[in-house]
Amino acid sequence: xxxxxxxxxxxxxxxxxxxxxxxxxxxxxxxxxxxxxxxxxxxxxxxxxxxxxxxxxxxxxxxxxxxxxxxxxxxxxxxxxxxxxxxxxxxxxxxxxxxxxxxxxxxxxxxxxxxxxxxxxxxxxxxxxxxxxxxxxxxxxxxxxxxxxxxxxxxxxxxxxxxxxxxxxxxxxxxxxxxxxxxxxxxxxxxxxxxxxxxxxxxxxxxxxxxxxxxxxxxxxxxxxxxxxxxxxxxxxxxxxxxxxxxxxxxxxxxxxxxxxxxxxxxxxxxxxxxxxxxxxxxxxxxxxxxxxxxxxxxxxxxxxxxxxxxxxxxxxxxxxxxxxxxxxxxxxx
Amino acid sequence: xxxxxxxxxxxxxxxxxxxxxxxxxxxxxxxxxxxxxxxxxxxxxxxxxxxxxxxxxxxxxxxxxxxxxxxxxxxxxxxxxxxxxxxxxxxxxxxxxxxxxxxxxxxxxxxxxxxxxxxxxxxxxxxxxxxxxxxxxxxxxxxxxxxxxxxxxxxxxxxxxxxxxxxxxxxxxxxxxxxxxxxxxxxxxxxxxxxxxxxxxxxxxxxxxxxxxxxxxxxxxxxxxxxxxxxxxxxxxxxxxxxxxxxxxxxxxxxxxxxxxxxxxxxxxxxxxxxxxxxxxxxxxxxxxxxxxxxxxxxxxxxxxxxxxxxxxxxxxxxxxxxxxxxxxxxxxx
Numbered sequence: 001x002x003x004x005x006x007x008x009x010x011x012x013x014x015x016x017x018x019x020x021x022x023x024x025x026x027x028x029x030x031x032x033x034x035x036x037x038x039x040x041x042x043x044x045x046x047x048x049x050x051x052x053x054x055x056x057x058x059x060x061x062x063x064x065x066x067x068x069x070x071x072x073x074x075x076x077x078x079x080x081x082x083x084x085x086x087x088x089x090x091x092x093x094x095x096x097x098x099x100x101x102x103x104x105x106x107x108x109x110x111x112x113x114x115x116x117x118x119x120x121x122x123x124x125x126x127x128x129x130x131x132x133x134x135x136x137x138x139x140x141x142x143x144x145x146x147x148x149x150x151x152x153x154x155x156x157x158x159x160x161x162x163x164x165x166x167x168x169x170x171x172x173x174x175x176x177x178x179x180x181x182x183x184x185x186x187x188x189x190x191x192x193x194x195x196x197x198x199x200x201x202x203x204x205x206x207x208x209x210x211x212x213x214x215x216x217x218x219x220x221x222x223x224x225x226x227x228x229x230x231x232x233x234x235x236x237x238x239x240x241x242x243x244x245x246x247x248x249x250x251x252x253x254x255x256x257x258x259x260x261x262x263x264x265x266x267x268x269x270x271x272x273x274x275x276x277x278x279x280x281x282x283x284x285x286x287x288x289x290x291x292x293x294x295x296x297x298x299x300x301x302x303x304x305x306x307x308x309x310x311x312x313x314x315x316x317x318x319x320x321x322x323x324x325x326x327x328x329x330x331x332x333x334x
Numbered sequence: 335x336x337x338x339x340x341x342x343x344x345x346x347x348x349x350x351x352x353x354x355x356x357x358x359x360x361x362x363x364x365x366x367x368x369x370x371x372x373x374x375x376x377x378x379x380x381x382x383x384x385x386x387x388x389x390x391x392x393x394x395x396x397x398x399x400x401x402x403x404x405x406x407x408x409x410x411x412x413x414x415x416x417x418x419x420x421x422x423x424x425x426x427x428x429x430x431x432x433x434x435x436x437x438x439x440x441x442x443x444x445x446x447x448x449x450x451x452x453x454x455x456x457x458x459x460x461x462x463x464x465x466x467x468x469x470x471x472x473x474x475x476x477x478x479x480x481x482x483x484x485x486x487x488x489x490x491x492x493x494x495x496x497x498x499x500x501x502x503x504x505x506x507x508x509x510x511x512x513x514x515x516x517x518x519x520x521x522x523x524x525x526x527x528x529x530x531x532x533x534x535x536x537x538x539x540x541x542x543x544x545x546x547x548x549x550x551x552x553x554x555x556x557x558x559x560x561x562x563x564x565x566x567x568x569x570x571x572x573x574x575x576x577x578x579x580x581x582x583x584x585x586x587x588x589x590x591x592x593x594x595x596x597x598x599x600x601x602x603x604x605x606x607x608x609x610x611x612x613x614x615x616x617x618x619x620x621x622x623x624x625x626x627x628x629x630x631x632x633x634x635x636x637x638x639x640x641x642x643x644x645x646x647x648x649x650x651x652x653x654x655x656x657x658x659x660x661x662x663x664x665x666x667x668x
Contacts, residue, residue, distance in 0.1 A: 007457050014442055018451045030453035036370030043454060044469055046422050050461040088380050088467045108348055117352045119364035120377060123341050127384040133422045133467040135378055
């Protein structure tokens with residue numbers, strides 16, 4: 001079976017781009033010009049049992065929350081405002097009425113928290129897995145969507161929040177850890193990582209504000225991992241980047257657990273771990289004060305982790321030396 | 335597990351309706367007011383292997399075509415114009431690269447024929463069945479979408495095309511018949527029914543024109559079957575209907591096969607068979623000449639099959655007597 005990147009590449013080649021399509025297949029969301037002052041944003045994301053999640057890892061409410069969160073994150077990555085959602089659900093017969101109620105609780109919880117109205121969807125039975133497709137529609141001022149293609153040489157690279165916790169959470173789930181109540185520091189660190197994986201928060205506010213103020217030159221959300229997603233951005237922007245290892249904000253729980261006997265490498269998790277749903281963006285260096293003010297307004301760390309350069313590829317600067325990072329396409333696996 | 339209708343009913347109760355949402359959950363498509371002269375239409379439809387289709391029944395190209403066709407049909411049923419589509423696909427590992435290519439061929443064939451641009455989607459592997467969610471965005475003049483709720487007492491009820499062939503096609507597939515090349519009249523009749531089931535044509539042109547000219551007071555597409563879908567329309571419009579058995583346009587292949595030994599009842603197939611994707615609409619009786627002209631323009635039969643009455647419920651008039659038709663919710667099954 002061809003991989004996802006190959007399928008997307010084939011689709012892009014075949015897609016007719018109408019005059020209204022500002023951005024088609026291949027960015028975080030499509031951007032459509034309208035006859036009004038706003039462009040329409042549209043995107044969808046699949047979450048499939050056995051591919052993206054396991055039911056024994058989390059209650060249905062978490063599955064519902066995350067299914068919508070990951071698609072909202074795509075609208076954030078365009079610098080837009082999420083407005084409406086549709087939910088397509090294929091429900092296996094092994095789900096109880098209460099499970100379904102809980103799944104919808106999670107979906108509505110995320111929708112309400114994000115000021116998004118659920119306007120439709122489809123439901124069906126499924127003979128095997130639980131299958132959720134979430135569709136989000138949003139908008140932004142006409143022509144102001146932030147694509148992956150606008151990074152320029154000399155731009156600085158920012159990331160929101162801290163990285164590595166989601167991949168750590170997945171690792172912990174695979175090792176048999178679950179969300180649990182406990183007062184120990186260790187359990188608290190694990191819980192933090194598990195929650196980052198199971199209940200990611202889409203960065204809607206900062207994404208929208210970066211778009212409104214025109215501060216980001218390119219943006220993408222971290223679904224596949226920093227190295228892979230930055231690779232996508234570099235490919236679309238036709239440039240390269242240098243990342244500074246010591247500048248990358250490492251998740252504190254990963255650092256604590258690594259320092260206390262868990263065999264993980266927080267930097268590797270931060271560089272290559274998927275499903276963070278933080279935003280990665282580039283900006284002109286002269287806007288740094290405005291971006292710092294925005295971070296303060298939104299109460300969210302924004303960290304400069306590198307810069308855009310002309311030579312292609314992604315380099316990591318560490319201990320005074322630079323090494324190339326291989327850009328491997330990430331495919332979801334559990 | 336609660337049925338689809340119960341789930342939709344619960345969703346409707348919980349959905350917050352923003353001021354821009356003209357029509358939310360529960361019609362063929364959602365209708366969103368914009369700051370331009372057009373309303374946005376949005377809908378999605380799932381097609382799942384083992385629930386809606388079997389791979390041994392038809393080549394992947396047919397599956398792709400139909401997956402998009404059924405969602406385009408929802409836009410037709412709102413009196414709108416389909417513009418954009420997104421496709422979410424979960425692909426089992428048993429699909430070959432050629433199967434996937436053929437599936438996309440079918441999707442693009444239907445998109446191109448309908449003047450629809452594919453702007454995005456998502457793909458994933460699937461551990462078991464093939465899942466396809468198609469999302470279609472469209473538009474119509476602001477405030478002019480045709481919902482299920484506008485039928486009034488005295489309206490006449492129209493249907494496009496002829497009914498019963500899709501259910502017959504499904505029946506034939508279950509009996510082991512497949513699309514085949516043959517010159518016999520019998521094989522031709524079977525082929526017609528199989529094609530109606532496997533490759534339905536969304537009634538985009540007539541739907542759009544009915545909307546543009548404001549000729550339909552209410553409209554729905556026949557996905558669940560005439561009796562069930564008319565029941566939905568009556569429920570939303572809070573009225574009843576009388577259907578005239580002799581007026582219902584019966585599919586010719588069903589009539590021919592019934593007359594030549596196949597044990598089927600063409601009227602029952604027409605009344606209750608699902609997945610026709612014809613349009614059912616109501617209109618004021620004084621617009622009949624304009625509607626006849628439209629039918630002629632579009633080269634598509636439009637037949638009056640009954641009228642809207644004040645007393646609730648659906649009655650069938652046959653041989654001078656009237657009987658109530660039980661409105662059972664249709665759930666897809668194969």
